[in-house]
Amino acid sequence: MAGTEIPSARCLQSISIAESTSSSEEPPAKRIRSSRSITSATACTTVQPTVYRRLDKTKREIRICDLHPSSELSAPLICSLRIVPLDEVGKFVAFSYVWGQEPSTETIIINGSQHQIRPNLAAGLRRFRANYYQSLSRKHRNPRPISVWADAICIDQDSIEERNHQVPLMRFIFSKCEYAFSWLGESDSTSDLAMDSIARLETFAGLKARASHDRHVLLTQKGSPFREAALWIAIRKLLEREFWHRVWIFQEILLPKKLILACGSKSIPWTTFEVLNRLPPDISYRLSDYKLLRRELAYLDLETQDQVIAVCRIAQSFVYMFGFTSPSFCGIIVNTTHLKATDARDKIYGLLAIAKNPTILPDYSKTASQVYTEFAKSMLDEIWNLPLLLYCGLSANESNTKLATWVPNWDHVTRTKTTAAAPWRSWHNPGCTLGYCLRYLAHVEFRDLPHLTALHVQGQLRSSITDLKYQNEWLEAHNYKTTISNMYGSLYPCWSGGTTEWKGVHQPVQRLVALYLTLTQRYSLLDERSLTEKKETAAGFCYTTISRLDSATDTPDTASKLSLSMLLETLASEFGNQPETFSHPEQYENDYLTAENDSLHRRVFFETSSGRFGLGPIGAQEGDIICNIYGFSIPLLLRKVDSHYLIVGSCFVLGCMADQGYDESKAETLEIW
Structure with missing residues (x-):
């Protein structure tokens, strides 16, 4: 019930403070306090x-x-x-x-x-x-x-x-x-070393620019203490402290003009701490960049390499989080989904200080469900905030039945760490620009119900799920073999540049390409660096596929027709030539398996009634319907209940991404609870 949640903006425990006053107002009820003296x-x-x-x-x-x-x-x-x-x-x-x-x-x-x-x-x-x-x-x-x-x-x-x-x-x-x-807290066995090391980082190697050469000098210079794994372990432990994982810390680091970081008896200014921002490559979480960094560190022992890369990864997340700017409060919330709050309401209220012209004000008389619903309603009024729907669904709301499925349960997202599996970055489609959104403006309205609020939105219902396998099932040789063998005799739409282009005759090999693109969640050519990574994972996909088919028993003739050379030729055609990468596909098997595991983490693999492949949220069921929402590039899985729908979660389905195959004449008003 509203008004029964006593926890503060930062904690459940309240504290009463004495203060001189001449007020005649009646004091509150007396509280029991400890009577022990201190000195x-x-x-x-x-x-x-x-x-x-x-x-x-x-x-x-x-x-x-x-x-x-x-x-x-x-x-x-x-x-x-x-x-x-x-x-x-x-x-x-x-x-x-x-x-x-x-x-x-x-x-x-x-x-x-x-x-x-x-x-x-x-x-x-x-x-x-x-x-x-x-x-x-x-x-x-x-x-x-x-x-x-x-x-x-x-x-x-x-x-x-x-x-x-x-x-x-x-x-x-x-x-x-x-x-x-x-x-940051009291010192431990490694924190003093970490604080001293960070203080020396900038002066030791003259780190004045973000460049790999600086890292190289830092780690190779004769007598450099930074070649020791123990030092990097200490820094990593300092960066993993609870301090960095609290939602209130975000505004408390961004807002002050000057900042002092203290741990035990050691303290350093924030400007010194920021030297860590210049350690990682200038990247956006791409695996290939860390591969290049490891090559730079090849002269170090493996333990030291691992610790340096671990520090760089954490530092990169700091660079992204604290350097992130967004005019949208929605963007700020999404950027901080990993930060924790003792009071679930502070997942929203704890970030209001960063928001520009926030549309809501804190009200601790409301429940977390009311706060999350109010926030979602205020955000979904803006077309560019539709990506909030990526964090919605039955799986996210299973612990809170008072939430509609179109309202993100931010506390659940943080506690279950589902942001690692959320498609916010990996499924982002560069083709879904503001121009696209303006062409297909979502029409959103709300209807009050007894216990929650219904969302009315324009969308097109596509095909439904007909075959669904969880990660362990999908990776069984028999299931993989069956999927491959069924490709022959099945067709897949030809697509290009994020939009469907119907080109008449469709070859079965396009379905094989679609399987690779689905299992790596890549369906558009980005910059040169991502194209290189795509070639490597494509080669690894070919090698891994043949290995899995060879390990399967009773392989049908249709699957045995495949050869490594045929797979390489098929996938290489995606790039317009036969890249050198495809000459040694076995070298990239691990890269592909990593990408595949990331895609399947906390998701299920499925096929649709129209013959497509897809990845969906855990909790999806056969019969769930793929739906494109007006102005939103990522399709959703909906489940029909009576005359309304529930959001199961977001999904990845080639041919349904962005405006692929979208038919405005088939759009209808959907009521989502």
Whole structure:
């Protein structure tokens, strides 16, 4: 029920903070608090219920925590709260950290009262306080309190009204702060080495440009410590910390003008940390680029190669995530699907500060289902946000029956890590431009139902699934052999450049090409680099196919007609000549098997009533219908229930991608629940 979800914008645990007030308003019900004292130095403090004085929304007031400095880590945490208008806040430091799952067991003294906070925040405050004290000259070792802002302390987490008011202000809080202190957590056995190594990266090899030569110098220079696997293992572990996987961290890194990263007693500015951005190749997650990088590292032992590449992959994801800009809130949400949130609603609310002119405002009185539905309705009003449907379907909503199948369950997407299998990048069709969308504008409207909302959209129903196999079934030699043998006598439409071109007579070998393109999810020629990768996987497909047919027993004559040379000739025709790659297909078997495994991960292989191949979501059933939605390049699988449809998920079917074979005269209004 609305209003029963108490978790805060960052965590389930609420914290009450003492604050001086002259208000006569009635305090809330008393809360039970720990009565243990912390040190003799604070024996005069008392444990008592406290209240937050109401903030003035018209003045955009916030609370600032004035932390008393100390050089001793073990010294009690003592601070006071004050209220100031955001426009008059002055200098302060914004705290960025992970709340953590531990209960609130650490004590902080606020305005003379003891309060409990979570261990990670307490550790971060102590380290920040000590670093600040040590940075002062000796004659200034008795400084005034340090002004900081930390959400767990400065926002009344028990007040839904206040949280709704304060979350939209976080954009300005992190933009106005003197700098943000990003606390990665306490040190471990490798973190000091990682922090020191990152600090030395830029100066050691003079990394001033993004070029493979710089990486080469860095790793080959005589006496370079960066040739040791242990160093790269330490950096990888630092980059895998929970800090980097929280949704709130995204805005807290992007918004501040200055940022300090701290782990244990070590700290480095963000500008130093960004040297990692220059390590990976200038690529877009292409396997072939990392193959080239491995060749650069051939003189290193395999363990070191693996660790360098692992760091480059993580750094590349940072480059993509933090360098990603989109005018659409939808694009931001999709780009951060992997980030976690303790409160499921924060998968949306935690990113509002980055959005330009967001169409929704935080309301923590609503359930996660209501928030996700409101967000989907606001986004689907814009034609370029239709890719949200890639994250919809029965499999994504199986844990939340209150969601319509056209509403993405973002919490489920993150928890099940289905983004690795989502076709957002690998199925993206360059031919689906804005011009295409404007030619086929989707007509979207909504109808309220008792428990959810129906989506009305224009679309064309295509063929249905007739034969479906899961990954393990499909890869059995018998099933693979049967599919190959059935190609002879079957026809497949000829296609070119993302659009169907009917050319009269269709040769059966086109179906073989279609199988390769389906199993690698490639159906258009992109740039020269992707074309090279396509040649390699095509050669590997040919070699793997013959190997599988040879391993099958009782191979029918139709399948035995195939030879490696015939397969190579058929696939090579895709490129207009016989590339050198096809002379040694066995060298590319692993590349193809990797691409095939990525395609089949969390998907099923199927054939359709019209004789096409396809890949669909787990949970698909025979009889599910392939549908093209107006203005959306990726087909969906729909399941008819009474007079309406449910979205099963997105699918990949050659001949149905983008505007392939789309017939506007056959479009109809579909009601999707």
